Amino acid sequence: MRTTESSSNYDNLEAMSVEELIANINREDQTVPQAVNKVLPEIERLIEQILAKMKQGGRLFYIGAGTSGRLGILDASECPPTYGVSHDMVIGLIAGGDSAIRMAVENAEDDPKQAWLDLKANGINKLDTVIGIAASGTTPYVIGGVKTAKENGLLTGCITCNAGSPLAASVEYPIEVVVGPEFVTGSTRMKAGTAQKLVLNMISTAVMIKLGKVKGNKMVNMQLSNKKLVERGTRMIMEATGLEENPAKERLLKFGSVRAALDDWESSI
Structure with missing residues (x-):
């Protein structure tokens, strides 16, 4: 059984008071940064490779489904206002298209060919990087996308929360943040989602700093939009x-x- 699907460390949740629920959720959440800390060398290696491509004009693509796809879109959408870069420099794609950002699209994540079609629609080229995001590490949309990207000579990485997943085996630079069972069994929007967000923060922030979009500690390229x-x-x-x-x-x-x-x-x- 995948770690992300393993049974919660807690049971009879409905019998807990609100105080107990939030204390136990918080206790579990505190383990996430520790899990991320264990894979810092892998994150560093991927960032260095992304930088080399982006300094040549390459772009960064995130592909995912459900919560993972939404997290990629969130990270990508914050880059233009924060760092003053164009909207096509970091791009988030989600299985099912933009309508899936708000509502689940049935079976969208089960098509292993669609992600590459979505990438091609964005003019993907060999200077670009594709990072697949999937807590389970088994999402066909994501695996198919990174596999085809790799076959076409693109740099590929992934963020997953299971060890030894098919997704990790499909990319050059896998990041496996194993956070253990979720408080609600299988609810990967919780610890797994938090871990993915932390890693995405590191990737985009480090890349933008090293590309010269920050001076000192200030967002000097930010858009003056309000x-x-x-x-x-x-x-x-x-x-x-x-x-x-x-x-x-x-x-x-x-x-x-x-x-x-x-x-x-x-x-x-």
């Missing part, structure tokens, strides 16, 4: 230049990004 972000950008410029709030904000709005505003400031000194 009042909060304009205020954040203004504070960054104030801290870096010593300017008062109004001139700092004027400079930010004039140049359109913190990085452009600071680059101009530094060149004028």
